[in-house]
């Protein structure tokens with residue numbers, strides 16, 4: 001147990017208040033305290049939609065307003081059923097595969113924040129479909145980097161999950177040899193395609209420390225220094241750092257997000273390490289209120305695809321539960 005957890009709950013709440021009031025600690029989230037001051041619910045400021053996801057969702061709603069249907073998103077716009085169902089009710093359809101795109105003859109296709117491979121852009125153009133690109137600018141930057149490095153004769157290593165759409169998209173912009181590494185075992189077993197110089201990039205939501213650990217392993221395999229581009233998004237890092245700071249003080253931690261959201265999954269792992277009572281909830285209904293402690297701190301964080309409304313509901317429910325117990 002860390003030093004923070006050994007402190008009395010009231011002391012930890014005070015500490016949280018101090019941190020929350022100090023912008024330098026990156027913790028100006030929202031704090032609710034019970035009337036006796038022995039219970040607090042703290043919602044991380046960075047919980048919920050990041051800039052790229054917000055932008056992609058706004059793009060879809062704007063297209064709906066423009067009324068130039070039919071409208072499709074290439075894959076679900078975010079990993080959140082509530083938002084995807086709302087869009088479906090407004091007539092937005094989801095293309096689940098490249099084959100479905102091949103069958104399309106007209107309409108607007110919106111590319112989500114994860115981005116897609118270069119060939120998908122070509123396909124959309126060839127088929128005469130209207131393209132609306134909501135790829136996050138940070139992801140686009142990686143596309144450009146790997147494309148340029150490939151042209152300059154580099155082999156690209158992407159640190160991330162090979163089956164994640166963002167990584168598939170990045171791979172699809174590599175103009176030379178490319179491979180994906182996610183684990184230490186994979187890094188140790190990695191063999192370069194030839195004698196080319198190596199450039200390493202990351203999936204934007206990859207864990208910071210793990211990224212550098214894998215870079216070190218790859219570095220040790222080769223004598224020449226690879227070019228390392230840390231393309232982990234700040235939004236992810238900030239969310240992870242803030243969640244960890246809260247989990248260090250919390251008696252229970254709730255991480256909200258979709259089960260397919262890799263950034264929520266990573267957030268959960270980080271919090272679980274610091275606070276054993278960490279729970280992953282997808283929706284309001286998953287929250288087991290018996291797990292909410294009767295005193296101390298409940299911390300709340302959420303992945304980049306979690307709507308604010310859901311975060312607020314979970315926070316309010318925790319507050320109501322504790323007030324009912326008083």
Ligand code: SF4
Pocket residue numbers: 050051052053113114136137138139204205233234235236304
């Ligand atoms: S996490 Fe970062 S890179 Fe990914 S969509 Fe959000 S802002 Fe963009």
